[in-house]
Amino acid sequence: MLQRLPAPLLRDEPWANGAGTTTVLAIGPDPLAWQWRISIARDDRAAAFSVYPDTLRQLTPLDGRLQLRFSAAHAPATMAIDRLQVVRFDGAAAPRAVLPDGPTRVFNLMTRAGTTATLLARPLVGALLLPDAPRWFVHVFAGNAELRQTGDDRLDLQINDSAWASGACRLSGHGEIVLARFDEISAADPPART
Incomplete structure (x- = not known):
């Protein structure tokens, strides 16, 4: 997803x-x-x-x-x-x-209690495999990226775009990204932005 x-x-x-x-x-x-x-x-x-x-x-x-x-x-x-x-x-x-x-x-x-997550920030040059996790949050703050899962499920992300992903996925492009890996999340589905 x-x-x-x-x-x-x-x-x-x-x-x-x-x-x-x-x-x-x-x-x-x-x-x-x-x-x-x-x-x-x-x-x-x-x-x-x-x-x-x-x-x-x-x-x-x-x-x-x-x-x-x-x-x-x-x-x-x-x-x-x-x-x-x-x-x-x-x-x-x-x-x-x-x-x-x-x-x-x-x-x-x-x-807070009930949610376990890890923040990562890094350059993106080429492709990066995001291993299987209950939920990933991806934010592109420089450059652009493509977020892809199996089959044709893919998103093109531009500067300042964010996305949620579940499971393993591939992130490719050039720029800089921030990732949050959620291993335990207190809501079944991510909400729409407020």
């Missing part, structure tokens, strides 16, 4: 703490009581993250480096994150983001 989530349907939402905006790509199973949320935040200036208790945050900067500064109770107190490097931390920690290279987009995957 392949399902496209085209870029023209995206819209911005204010951060929970009011310090910026986020483009929500997918959320479920209920947008108001979500168990998983995939988004891209635009970080234009240093600011504190919103607090999300009982939430695992995974993120990667898409345009430039990011530095996260946590309270003294958190170890490590500072995380220096290179472009396309993925980090994970407790959403209750709410670090302050510092932008050593200036503004950057930050891809976020947040999960």
Whole structure:
């Protein structure tokens, strides 16, 4: 099963703490009581993250480096994150983001109990086999790609397009992608974008 989530349907939402905006790509199973949320935040200036208790945050900067500064109770107190490097931390920690290279987009995957997922970010040059998994989320943020399963089931993805896939599939093209592999998801089917 392949399902496209085209870029023209995206819209911005204010951060929970009011310090910026986020483009929500997918959320479920209920947008108001979500168990998983995939988004891209635009970080234009240093600011504190919103607090999300009982939430695992995974993120990667898409345009430039990011530095996260946590309270003294958190170890490590500072995380220096290179472009396309993925980090994970407790959403209750709410670090302050510092932008050593200036503004950057930050891809976020947040999960709560009942959902197990892994975030990956990488260049795409040629073909990549995505092994069998209950659910894959694919986002193309540079270049273009073709997502294909057995037979004629395929999607052409352009810059800022996203898609859901179930099972094993082949991703080919040129550019840069972010993938989220869901091994346990709290909703039977991915919802339409809000």
